[in-house]
Amino acid sequence: MNDPFALRTIPPEDEALRAPVRAFLAEALKGVPPAVRARSWLGFDADFSRQLAAHGWLGLTLPRAYGGGGRSPFARFVLVEELLAAGAPVSAHWIADRQSGPLIARYGTEEQKAFYLPRICTAEAFFCIGMSEPNAGSDLASVRTRAERTASGWRLSGRKIWTTNAPHSHFMIALVRTSGAPEDRHRGLSQLIVDLSLPGVHIAPIHDLTGDAHFSEVTFDDVELPESALIGTEGAGWEQVTAELAFERSGPERIYSSIVLLEEWAHALREASRTTHTPVGESERRTLGAFVTELATLRAMSVAVTGALANGGSPATQAALVKDLGTSFEQSVPTLIGDALGAHPQQAVARELADTLDYVTKIAPSYSLRGGTREILRGMIARGLGLR
The missing domain is CATH 2.40.110.10 (Butyryl-CoA Dehydrogenase, subunit A, domain 2)
Structure with missing residues (x-):
């Protein structure tokens, strides 16, 4: 396939994972306030990770011989997308499941695979x-x-x-x-x-x-x-770490860090329209529409990179591009929502939305630090395109 970002469709067998994961999360996160769920992939909860492991949802892409699911990267994409959209606390197992495990599976000795991979799949070994x-x-x-x-x-x-x-x-x-x-x-x-x-x-x-x-x-x-x-x-560390960074930068975590805030704002707009019987303002509709359009585009790109990984590739340049664009989107969400709320100072802001906006606004600057700064990423992209 010549186009690295050609549209890809998640296979039906992997898409089927979405319903049971969503049902589990609806029960597991019942009553958890949005400001807590907004922490998501920085939210450390070892017990929650062990619950995922009990369902067989850790190490989905790792070999079955070592306790993994033996499934394609698309299965993990579906799982991660649902976890982040719900604001689940995934931090405990996150790094081991996303990159340490796949790195060991690819480059490790038989002894290393036999020791570490089963422990990753049961949430007994957490990595940094x-x-x-x-x-x-x-x-x-x-x-x-x-x-x-x-x-x-x-x-x-x-x-x-x-x-x-x-x-x-x-x-x-x-x-x-x-x-x-x-x-x-x-x-x-x-x-x-x-x-x-x-x-x-x-x-x-x-x-x-x-x-x-x-x-x-x-x-x-x-x-x-x-x-x-x-x-x-x-x-050979440089070659290996480059492959590892492709795992780190390509997934939906690079586009969904502010998703709980975006959903909470959309909920507030719906509630205001319902209680006041007035339509959502034109400015808010344009902002919300721009968010949805950009998110859909980024998701399609992320799915395409997942497809490259599923085919055995190491799409470092494409992953860097998704991470760079995704970070810019994630950082724009609290800024533009804050501006939208500030344009109507006479209107009360629900406590849940205010608390979530406060947290995401404070943490958003770190989005362009973790996983590589945008300056480094853009240098990688330029090299990948033969521009430097």
């Missing part, structure tokens, strides 16, 4: 990502965290930052330098699985504007790791 570093920003090729070979494995030293859920995670997959110097860029990078309970691992939470502490700085002081900590081939 060790990519970004202080003074490196989104320039992953300049990482300085180093793993030196020892008689029994590796000795790890350095720091990682903006690490989501590090205090709650059991393991980290870290991009580190196993040879050469930062000036060597892509050469000499490898990926290691780090048991975060080991001596020498120090985790310092970072509080954000909302008062939460999803991010952390993680320091490694001569952490001793076994030889089996290495994933894939030593020195």
